[in-house]
Amino acid sequence: MAGQWLLGNGGAPRGERPTAVLLAVHREDEAADTGPGTEVSLAELRRLADTDGLSVVDEVVQNRPRPDPATFVGSGKVDELAALTERTGADLVIADGELSPGQVRNLEERVGVRVVDRTALILDIFAEHARTSEGRLQVELAQIAYQLPRLRGDGRSMSRVGGGRMAGGAGMGVRGPGEMRLETQRRRLRHRATTLRRNATELARRRQRNRERRARNQVPSVAITGYTNAGKSALLNRLTGADAQVQDVLFATLDPTVRRVRVDDVLCTVTDTVGFVRHLPHQLVDAFRSTLDEVSRSDLVLHVVDASAPDALDQITTVHGVLHEIGAGDVPELLVLNKIDVTPPEWVDALQRAYPEAVPASALTGAGGNELRAALAARLRRR
Ligand SMILES: Nc1nc2c(ncn2[C@@H]2O[C@H](COP(=O)(O)OP(=O)(O)OP(=O)(O)O)[C@@H](O)[C@H]2O)c(=O)[nH]1
């Protein structure tokens, strides 16, 4: 895909990447006890920015019970942010949350640089990583859903935030009052979404037919799921000898790879698919419905956890939340504690205390492979 609507520039050397300041609200109230904490969330936002080809130069965090409805952080912090972006010459600000269109406008007016949110960043990464026509189509649908309520009539939001395939074109060369332009943009986007949805339906039907064919052959299906970067693709390769793309970036895989494989004596299909993340944009969950159906229609979910992540337990909870949301909450699950080659043994113990049936393994070294195969075959036979 052309790069004009991308926030970052993954191909550029680090020194030439666009620079960003992160902006977060640290809630001191009860929410802080249940969530992963601001530190973990910010570290993840930093990785997302890095994956998107941006260079993070600084961050601004404010303690407050909840985000300010007008400017996300309070007025004093906005001044601080403006001074910081001025001093560092940062190209944009990324808020760790979802901003309302009003918050974006107010912040941009006062800070003087582009302001985007976590959702836009994730959409941008998806746009860059989608390879197949189905993946691209789903990403564009998600982008349109994100853009529609954020159109400004001046054509700005189109090319500024995430943008879709039509980013540069829509709204260009249209004269007239802002209201009319806004209406034209809206109509074009809706029209485009209708076309895309029609194609998506056709692709979903094809997926459905393939699933039915596999079901007729009585071959059970296993869907590999888990948090992004947990090692899902590496595990698929380890289990099936496939050559799925393994990368130390977030959302390397967007398009499902299906492999037929014999696990011990059981023949099954194994699908590797898109990873999950905290606050996975609902626009993406909606748009990726047909891809995610591979998970909800599978016979077994192989849930891969990066045991070496300090927030592994919280990642498990996040994945369970998304599985529930996509209607896969009732599919039997086998948990794999991956990356034990780099995990302190006491962490693995703690995870196994919480999830006694989980199988420790390493997709990298192959450790635990036999136990995993045996557990997988046993679960499939039990079916
Ligand atoms: N040390 C170690 N690294 C691993 C292991 N499994 C995967 N990795 C590394 O973790 C990173 C992510 O692996 P992937 O297989 O791409 O992860 P994924 O879950 O498919 O990630 P997305 O598709 O981006 O959601 C890569 O750098 C892998 O080399 C493991 O068992 N041990």
Ligand SMILES: [Mg+2]
């Ligand atoms: Mg992957």
